[in-house]
Amino acid sequence: xxxxxxxxxxxxxxxxxxxxxxxxxxxxxxxxxxxxxxxxxxxxxxxxxxxxxxxxxxxxxxxxxxxxxxxxxxxxxxxxxxxxxxxxxxxxxxxxxxxxxxxxx
Amino acid sequence: xxxxxxxxxxxxxxxxxxxxxxxxxxxxxxxxxxxxxxxxxxxxxxxxxxxxxxxxxxxxxxxxxxxxxxxxxxxxxxxxxxxxxxxxxxxxxxxxxxxxxxxxxxxxxxxxxxxxxxxxxxxxxxxxxxxxxxxxxxxxxxxxxxxxxxxxxxxxxxxxxxxxxxxxxxxxxxxxxxxxxxxxxxxxxxxxxxxxxxxxxxxxxxxxxxxxxxxxxxxxxxxxxxxxxxxxxxxxxxxxxxxxxxxxxxxxxxxxxxxxxxxxxxxxxxxxxxxxxxxxxxxxxxxxx
Numbered sequence: 001x002x003x004x005x006x007x008x009x010x011x012x013x014x015x016x017x018x019x020x021x022x023x024x025x026x027x028x029x030x031x032x033x034x035x036x037x038x039x040x041x042x043x044x045x046x047x048x049x050x051x052x053x054x055x056x057x058x059x060x061x062x063x064x065x066x067x068x069x070x071x072x073x074x075x076x077x078x079x080x081x082x083x084x085x086x087x088x089x090x091x092x093x094x095x096x097x098x099x100x101x102x103x104x105x
Numbered sequence: 106x107x108x109x110x111x112x113x114x115x116x117x118x119x120x121x122x123x124x125x126x127x128x129x130x131x132x133x134x135x136x137x138x139x140x141x142x143x144x145x146x147x148x149x150x151x152x153x154x155x156x157x158x159x160x161x162x163x164x165x166x167x168x169x170x171x172x173x174x175x176x177x178x179x180x181x182x183x184x185x186x187x188x189x190x191x192x193x194x195x196x197x198x199x200x201x202x203x204x205x206x207x208x209x210x211x212x213x214x215x216x217x218x219x220x221x222x223x224x225x226x227x228x229x230x231x232x233x234x235x236x237x238x239x240x241x242x243x244x245x246x247x248x249x250x251x252x253x254x255x256x257x258x259x260x261x262x263x264x265x266x267x268x269x270x271x272x273x274x275x276x277x278x279x280x281x282x283x284x285x286x287x288x289x290x291x292x293x294x295x296x297x298x299x300x301x302x303x304x305x306x307x308x309x310x311x312x313x314x315x316x317x318x319x320x321x322x323x324x325x326x327x328x329x330x331x332x333x334x335x336x337x338x339x340x341x342x343x344x345x346x347x348x349x350x351x352x353x354x355x356x357x358x359x360x361x362x363x364x365x366x367x368x369x370x371x372x373x374x375x376x377x378x379x380x381x382x383x384x385x386x387x388x389x390x391x392x393x394x
Contacts, residue, residue, distance in 0.1 A: 025131070026131040026132045026141070026143065026147055026151075028150065028151055028154045029131035029132070029143070029146075029147035029150055029151060030131070030146065030147065030150050031128075031129050031130060031131045031147070032131050032147075058132060058134060058141050059132075059141055060184070062134070062139070062140075062141050065134045065141070066134060066136060066139055069136075070134050071121050071133065071134055071136075072121045072124065072125070072130045072132065072133050072134065073130065073131050073132045073134070073141075074129075074130075074131060086120075087120075088120050088121050088124045088129075088130070089120075089123075089124035089127065089129035089130065090129040092129070
């Protein structure tokens with residue numbers, strides 16, 4: 001039974017992995033607004049429901065940003081699946097974001 | 106962009122520095138001082154947003170441009186959440202709040218009942234404008250949203266330099282006094298159903314929406330009655346299709362009907378609003394349906 005399952009995966013049956021993302025922003029600031037829009041567009045196009053996105057406003061939660069070692073905003077962190085990755089800036093470079101998210105071959 | 110004063114932790118030529126050079130960064134988190142440092146463009150954008158937001162408060166919007174600009178330096182936008190207590194009776198007033206899209210209710214004791222409601226037409230901490238720096242009421246956030254906040258010391262200074270603000274606030278203080286008087290009378294003499302209808306209409310005026318969240322437990326506290334009594338009052342209003350109430354969400358279905366169900370206090374409070382007496386403040390409230 002287990003062998004059969006293994007076989008079907010090997011043939012390329014899709015394994016749904018949820019991509020966990022965290023975006024550090026300053027609410028209302030121009031680059032942050034742009035980063036949210038850019039990321040939402042990318043998620044909509046490539047990940048659909050297969051992602052979890054948490055947006056952290058560093059003005060409201062500065063301690064979180066400090067504890068998690070964030071240096072600048074906007075800053076996107078891919079937490080799962082490993083390897084973890086970071087992209088900084090307004091995420092207008094789609095290729096760079098896709099590479100970090102592991103969506104670009 | 107000058108990078109001289111930026112924290113040294115950023116790696117030279119690293120992605121953070123590249124993004125800064127490209128103008129794609131809003132803020133730097135300085136781990137040495139534990140501060141979030143906004144870059145000039147972001148700061149400007151936030152100030153402009155704060156400027157726009159402050160215009161949504163009628164008291165601030167009524168000020169002449171120069172005075173509004175001067176006041177803006179001391180105002181910061183804050184997000185207030187349901188249940189948050191801004192002031193306690195007997196405690197010093199540390200901040201004043203100009204609600205933008207949130208609603209604050211005033212009670213004298215933690216158990217209620219309500220003695221006032223403040224929305225975008227007014228401010229919380231009016232006692233400071235009258236020279237008293239101790240709050241006489243508990244200010245409780247009833248509907249979450251944004252408010253412009255100012256430190257008490259800054260407010261007192263601004264008030265002494267700004268005659269237009271003084272005028273607006275004295276009018277507002279008078280309107281709040283009238284509201285409190287009417288509310289006390291209403292709480293003593295009128296039926297719960299009529300008081301409930303009034304409270305829903307007042308809340309709707311201040312959130313500028315026919316839909317808002319109010320739990321029955323909160324309503325019971327505000328009206329100073331048991332929860333079962335609120336249930337008994339909500340039932341007839343729902344049956345007459347004046348309101349709908351599902352999981353704490355209240356929808357006003359028939360505003361005219363609800364006004365008819367409310368006691369006359371609602372109209373009296375609206376009549377005693379400053380706008381009806383020629384002030385430019387609270388114009389929105391007066392014109393609300």
